[in-house]
Amino acid sequence: MLTIKDLQVTIQDEKQNIKPILRGVNLSIKPGEVHAIMGPNGSGKSTLANVLAGRDEYQVTNGVVTLNGEDLLALEPEERAARGLFLAFQYPTEIPGVNNMYFLRTALNELRKRNGLPPLDAADFLMLVKSKIREVGLDEAFLHRAVNEGFSGGEKKRNEVLQMMMLEPSFIILDETDSGLDIDALQMVGRCVNSLRSATRSILVVTHYQRLLDYIQPDVVHVMANGKILRSGDKTLAHELEAKGYGWLESEMKS
Amino acid sequence: MNELAMIPAWLQKSGGDKTWSSAPTWLTDFRRKQWDAFLKNGLPTRKDERWKYTDLSFLTNKNFSTAARVDPYLLRDVINQHRLQRGESILLVCVNGYFMETLSDIAKLPRQVIACSMGKALQHHADIVRANWPDHIDAQKYPFASLNAAMFEDGLFLSLPDDCEINMPVHLLSLVFGDEEFIAQPLHMIVLGQNSKLTLAEECFSHAVQAYMMNSVMMMTVGNHAKLDVCKIQQEGRNAVHMANIFITQKRHSQVSFTNFSSGSLFARDDLVVKLLEPGADCHTSGFYRLRSDGQYVDYHIDIDHAAPHSNSEMLYKGILDKKSRAVFNGRLFVEKDAQKILAYQANHNLLLSSEAEVYSKPELEIYADDVKCKHGATTGQIDQEALFYMRSRGIDKEEAMDILLRGFAEEVMQRVTHPGIKMRIQETMY
Numbered sequence: 001m002l003t004i005k006d007l008q009v010t011i012q013d014e015k016q017n018i019k020p021i022l023r024g025v026n027l028s029i030k031p032g033e034v035h036a037i038m039g040p041n042g043s044g045k046s047t048l049a050n051v052l053a054g055r056d057e058y059q060v061t062n063g064v065v066t067l068n069g070e071d072l073l074a075l076e077p078e079e080r081a082a083r084g085l086f087l088a089f090q091y092p093t094e095i096p097g098v099n100n101m102y103f104l105r106t107a108l109n110e111l112r113k114r115n116g117l118p119p120l121d122a123a124d125f126l127m128l129v130k131s132k133i134r135e136v137g138l139d140e141a142f143l144h145r146a147v148n149e150g151f152s153g154g155e156k157k158r159n160e161v162l163q164m165m166m167l168e169p170s171f172i173i174l175d176e177t178d179s180g181l182d183i184d185a186l187q188m189v190g191r192c193v194n195s196l197r198s199a200t201r202s203i204l205v206v207t208h209y210q211r212l213l214d215y216i217q218p219d220v221v222h223v224m225a226n227g228k229i230l231r232s233g234d235k236t237l238a239h240e241l242e243a244k245g246y247g248w249l250e251s252e253m254k255s
Numbered sequence: 256m257n258e259l260a261m262i263p264a265w266l267q268k269s270g271g272d273k274t275w276s277s278a279p280t281w282l283t284d285f286r287r288k289q290w291d292a293f294l295k296n297g298l299p300t301r302k303d304e305r306w307k308y309t310d311l312s313f314l315t316n317k318n319f320s321t322a323a324r325v326d327p328y329l330l331r332d333v334i335n336q337h338r339l340q341r342g343e344s345i346l347l348v349c350v351n352g353y354f355m356e357t358l359s360d361i362a363k364l365p366r367q368v369i370a371c372s373m374g375k376a377l378q379h380h381a382d383i384v385r386a387n388w389p390d391h392i393d394a395q396k397y398p399f400a401s402l403n404a405a406m407f408e409d410g411l412f413l414s415l416p417d418d419c420e421i422n423m424p425v426h427l428l429s430l431v432f433g434d435e436e437f438i439a440q441p442l443h444m445i446v447l448g449q450n451s452k453l454t455l456a457e458e459c460f461s462h463a464v465q466a467y468m469m470n471s472v473m474m475m476t477v478g479n480h481a482k483l484d485v486c487k488i489q490q491e492g493r494n495a496v497h498m499a500n501i502f503i504t505q506k507r508h509s510q511v512s513f514t515n516f517s518s519g520s521l522f523a524r525d526d527l528v529v530k531l532l533e534p535g536a537d538c539h540t541s542g543f544y545r546l547r548s549d550g551q552y553v554d555y556h557i558d559i560d561h562a563a564p565h566s567n568s569e570m571l572y573k574g575i576l577d578k579k580s581r582a583v584f585n586g587r588l589f590v591e592k593d594a595q596k597i598l599a600y601q602a603n604h605n606l607l608l609s610s611e612a613e614v615y616s617k618p619e620l621e622i623y624a625d626d627v628k629c630k631h632g633a634t635t636g637q638i639d640q641e642a643l644f645y646m647r648s649r650g651i652d653k654e655e656a657m658d659i660l661l662r663g664f665a666e667e668v669m670q671r672v673t674h675p676g677i678k679m680r681i682q683e684t685m686y
Contacts, residue, residue, distance in 0.1 A: 078650050096663060106659065
């Protein structure tokens with residue numbers, strides 16, 4: 001489904017210095033698989049997630065990324081979304097003045113249009129959104145507010161999950177969706193993601209902690225540090241990391 | 256003679272000797288005084304703080320003739336196209352500054368309401384006109400109001416007696432029709448008696464592509480406990496000059512909301528002058544400008560004078576500027592010495608879509624009382640790239656996402672318009 005080959009990415013800071021962030025990432029995710037990427041702060045996890053979604057402040061200096069055989073990096077962010085890619089953001093953006101329900105409906109109907117489907121009529125949309133918002137544990141009042149404006153950290157994350165549930169993407173990236181969540185919210189994220197698991201849908205979970213992986217059982221766990229994937233394994237790798245910390249792997253790699 | 260030289264010849268020729276055979280002496284005197292004051296002060300220059308960013312060279316480059324009346328028969332189609340959709344409204348029509356009774360829905364107004372031309376009002380309702388006429392217009396501050404006062408020939412007179420509510424919006428369509436380079440100078444007067452209520456949508460519209468000048472004055476008096484809701488929609492012709500001076504006087508516990516939308520004309524200058532004369536007066540002013548073309552200019556000056564204690568006011572102005580356009584916002588709040596317990600708010604926020612667009616934002620406070628709560632702020636920024644990316648990542652294409660963001664930016668002002676027909680008309684013009 002998704003193949004990343006030798007991906008190298010830099011960013012230009014305020015002083016115009018060019019800083020490498022990803023230094024040759026290789027990753028292959030098959031349909032139906034759930035992969036987790038763990039790693040310390042600054043290892044490049046979020047950069048990878050954002051580059052995949054199409055954020056343009058990064059420069060891709062080398063490498064190839066394909067989604068279902070198509071060159072992903074050549075596509076605009078909205079085209080990537082239309083191909084089924086979805087990133088649940090670590091820090092969802094507030095959009096004052098734009099009604100949350102209107103936003104959801106526009107996004108859903110734009111995706112339907114790109115995929116040759118007729119727009120959902122108002123009544124059907126309302127039914128759908130009301131059932132999904134219940135699943136993510138947000139009050140319906142949040143539909144009538146501006147997108148993420150004044151939402152708490154947890155509410156923003158729930159709103160991300162609501163979008164995911166509404167848009168039903170085929171390739172989902174969760175960028176530290178667990179950070180700042182309480183146990184109830186964590187369980188909700190797990191429940192929602194698991195409800196979407198299928199043989200044709202792949203999921204990439206970016207996280208610091210093993211905790212979320214108790215709810216979303218990964219097929220493969222990768223450890224990332226310093227812009228590279230240091231090691232890949234099954235879910236026991238996550239437990240090992242939790243017990244020994246990241247320092248263990250990093251020192252092992254150096255020796 | 257030096258000052259005189261600053262006033263273009265066409266303007267000097269056209270003014271000064273305007274009299275109606277039927278005009279009362281007090282008005283003839285007033286007009287003469289305003290004309291003399293206008294001549295004495297000359298046209299404002301950029302040395303004048305209030306006109307610092309204003310380029311008035313079109314006044315000397317052009318030779319505007321006085322706009323003429325138009326045969327109503329020619330206008331039926333364009334006027335019917337301009338009726339507000341969604342919900343009922345009462346249409347009153349002015350063309351080239353002249354009130355057109357035969358094109359207006361006079362019969363739909365409550366019987367006790369007076370709606371007629373200023374000419375007729377001076378004949379039949381001179382007492383009301385005089386009682387609501389200002390003692391004085393400061394020709395130095397509001398030179399184009401002085402010019403208008405000296406030269407106006409017509410306009411709408413609308414008077415609601417005490418306890419009169421008009422339960423649907425009055426739609427004042429101010430149309431400019433013709434292909435000559437003319438100047439139209441209507442003077443409108445609107446009087447609200449005690450406990451009366453009016454929603455007014457003033458729409459300034461033209462298909463004309465030539466340069467013309469609209470120089471209008473609106474005088475409004477809002478009686479005790481009366482409620483006035485005004486929505487102005489400015490979409491003059493694309494080479495037009497739009498000058499407007501709006502004077503509002505508010506009495507005890509009156510409430511006014513004034514929202515100004517501007518997207519038309521090449522040049523627009525609005526001076527909104529509000530006097531909160533008596534305690535409990537409350538005035539919310541807001542505006543939204545959308546400039547799209549090179550050389551387009553909009554200039555909003557708002558003067559709110561808190562002359563009485565326990566009065567509240569608000570200014571919320573926002574704008575989106577593209578290409579090489581320019582906007583000026585100057586909100587001036589004046590709190591007089593004995594006007595205690597004042598609440599006031601002042602804000603101007605701008606979004607620039609091009610690196611060549613310019614905004615000059617100047618919120619001003621002049622406070623002589625000590626028990627006053629006043630907040631103010633101004634910002635100028637660009638489109639939020641984070642929000643744009645967020646929306647695109649959800650499948651909304653760039654153009655649509657931009658459009659949604661711009662609408663979102665305008666929403667704070669837009670939501671002040673509640674009538675669906677008026678709202679729809681504004682949305683048609685703004686996006």
